[in-house]
Amino acid sequence: MSAVDRQLEELHETITEAVPADISVTEVKYEGPELVVYTRDPKRFARNGDLIRDLASQLRKRITVRPDPAVLSRPDKAREAVMRVIPDEAGVTDLDFHEDTGEVVIEAEKPGLVIGRHGSTLREIAQEAGWTPEVVRTPPIESSTVSNVRNFLKQQREERRDILERVGRQIHREKMSDEEWVRITTLGCSREVGRAAFILSTPETRILVDAGDKPGSDDVPYLQVPEALGAGATNIDAVVLTHAHLDHSALVPLLFKYGYDGPIYTTEPTRDLMGLLTLDYLDVAAKEGRTPPYDSEMVREAINHTIPLEYGDVTDIAPDIKLTLHNAGHILGSSISHFHIGDGLYNVAFSGDIHYEDTRLFNGAVNDFPRVETLVLESTYGGRNDYQTDQADAEAHLKEVINETVEQDGKVLIPAFAVGRSQEIMLVLEEAMRKGEIPEMPIHLDGMIWEATAIHTTYPEYLRDDLRDRIFHDDKNPFLAEQFNQVDGGEDERQDIADGDPAIILSTSGMVTGGPIMSWLEHLGPDPKSTMVFVGYQAQGTLGRRIQSGWDEIPISSGGGRSERLSLEVDVETVDGFSGHADRQGLEDFVKTMNPRPEKILCVHGDERSTQELSSALYHKYDIRTFAPKNLETFRFV
Incomplete structure (x- = not known):
């Protein structure tokens, strides 16, 4: 018997002695950093709200309790029990039952209502249904990335359990x-x-x-x-x-x-x-x-x-x-x-x-x-x-540049990282238009920016407190403002935007090292009425740093491995203060x-x-x- 098996056997005995006599412990195993305890009495476990916390404290391990597959109720009956417990306002969009682990994944628009105060609703779900609940958020903005990751991990559950068990044994060797x-x-x-x-x-x-x-x-x-x-x-x-x-x-x-x-x-x-x-x-x-x-x-x-x-x-x-x-x-x-x-x-x-x-x-x-x-x-x-401009001054500078560009009937092109700076700029622009500080106009998001924004709204608990609260209310979610447009029509749409009325374009890549920003440079680079605004760090050796430093002619790929030179007439501005x-x-x-x-x-x-x-x-x-x-x-x- 290996040292890890002996350790699990000892833990099995310790947990059995620690729980009430009417609660069975059928198996104990490691899955990654967690200790997973299987029981034939999941409802009794759930009724004793402090039991898991006390065990985790005693053993100094993260503990998950799951029902033994032999005692699971049918998913259709469990579904009824789960839905009886969860309030309607939670907005449940999907229930996914996994009989191999006894877990039910609950996707809801408001996960907090599924969890309950200090986990009270989760314990009630386990008590009534006998399945172990896991809660995920329904993205307010549909995200293909989040959907694909969740579906992929669902398909890989068996292989993933093997990975986690192997990792767990390695951790506790x-x-x-x-x-x-x-x-x-x-x-x-x-x-x-x-x-x-x-x-x-x-x-x-x-x-x-x-x-x-x-x-x-x-x-x-x-x-x-x-x-x-x-x-x-x-x-x-x-x-x-x-x-x-x-x-x-x-x-x-x-x-x-x-x-x-x-x-x-x-x-x-x-x-x-x-x-x-x-x-x-x-x-x-x-x-x-x-x-x-x-x-x-x-x-x-x-x-x-x-x-x-x-x-x-x-x-x-x-x-x-x-x-x-x-x-x-x-x-x-x-x-x-x-x-x-x-x-x-x-x-x-x-x-x-x-x-x-x-x-x-x-x-x-x-x-x-x-x-x-x-x-x-x-x-x-x-x-x-290396001192950056105060954020309020930076925002004022950006709004000034936008107003000056719009007055001369130009477009504002902002190369931005898809993750972080784009969302920061989106919030500034949404508020400025709402308050009338800059004219209302389309804000076109090119590259991965819209998808990255959708991921942000999937995890509002990682955002600033007041922004998180706004995202919880659709009518106040700033990322859902009608000015935002996802560019998904390729070169034809870019050409129409370039030929159209004043607009703001946020496009990847943030350091002008490839991606759709290269296309925008071809469309707007020769336009002296438009402005290119750098709002993020430009690393040495990148095209963004060179343009920022004064290059007025840049190489542009013309296909087949050939490149041409593009003359830049667009005004170039740097607005410090938005760096992450x-x-x-x-x-x-x-x-x-x-x-x-x-x-x-x-x-x-x-x-x-x-x-x-x-x-x-x-x-x-x-x-x-x-x-x-x-x-x-x-x-x-x-």
Whole structure:
């Protein structure tokens, strides 16, 4: 008998002794980080509301209780029982019964009414129906991504259970070493922006944090080194993804091409957005005649291996590592990843990308932790003079540019990241038109922006509090404003818009590295009455940075591998203040108010000047040991 089997046998005995005599425990197993308890008496379990919480506290594990398949009521009878309990106002749109696990997935417009206060309605559902309820939100805006992910995971339930059981056994295996040390190796995004990737290693475990591409470049992280894939994909125990932007997520599916078969830990919206963005990444590569590094099957593998976590949940991901995700304030589902290593041995936090102040979309980044000895901190705007415009001033500037352009009968073209900046700008424009601060006109959304917006409305609990409340009411949902138009008619529709009345166009890609923005440049680039407005960071080497720096002639693909030169007559403006990244002051404030303040900081994800200047400033201001590492450096902390 293996050590994990002995452990499960002991847990079975402990739980049996802890529950009342009239409640049976037929099986106990691990599924990922959770302990799953099967019982022939699910209704009795549900009547004792504190039982599961008491067990979780006693065993210090996340526990899910499921009915033994042998005692399940028929789905048709269970459906009646479930619907009797749930109030009509919840807006149930689907019930999906899974007899292999005894779970019923309830899709509703208002999941909070299905959950009830402190989970009271969920317990009543389990008590009346004898099935374990799981609740998901019906997207207010139909999302093909959310629908496809949910349907795919439904089809993969059996395989996914096998994955989770294997992961669970790996997490709870016996420790193999008595040594104690913690190391971080930088595989990318050191003294550069993009290709984020790190290895966090102990004698027991290797965790890969992020695996992204580099905008405007073919450079990829150093995944081939021995610390990563160089010793084989099984060398990595788990992947943690801070957020879905491609400079952090693009190469996660590549791991499965090389045989990785382990878990990916991230938030639920990041999982969905990763699917959306990586599939588009493959599509853009194919359209540009480049060979994609992996195929769509690898994206599906990544989704199938993802274990979603909620902010604040402390989760075992290895025998010696616990992970907690916290809001990073950057994009939907973005997280600061906090690792508690060993039995109080060491704590490391990876910031990912952060925004410290509240924005229209998100609450500001969390910087309050039980313990942190080392912080790996992004430095995108870490340079000495990298101070962004105040948000109110930025919005006023944008409205001024729009009004001036409309007065001369032009169009406003805004290259924007599909995830984050687009939704922020949409909120500004919707309010400005509602208040009469800019004229009412169509706002055309091209590329993935509408689909990304639909995903935002699926997960309002990750948005700023007041915005979340507005999305719960269809008549107040700002993303449903009639001015927004999804561009889905291709070149004909783009030509009609370019030839028509004043309008605002938001189009991907945000750094002008491909996608529909290239078509808009052909339509509007030669028009001196129109304005191109940059509202997000333009990385070095991207076409966006070059246009921003004054290029008035750019290469445009003419098909067949040939390119032509396009003269730009369009006015070019930059409106600072909409970035999803903290500026220099925000980064300093994040560290200054961090509780507790770390002993060491690695400044990464910024160009050489930004990382070095931020590192120097934090050292002198707060007497913290700081570093601006190069790629492939390794730091030992214990």
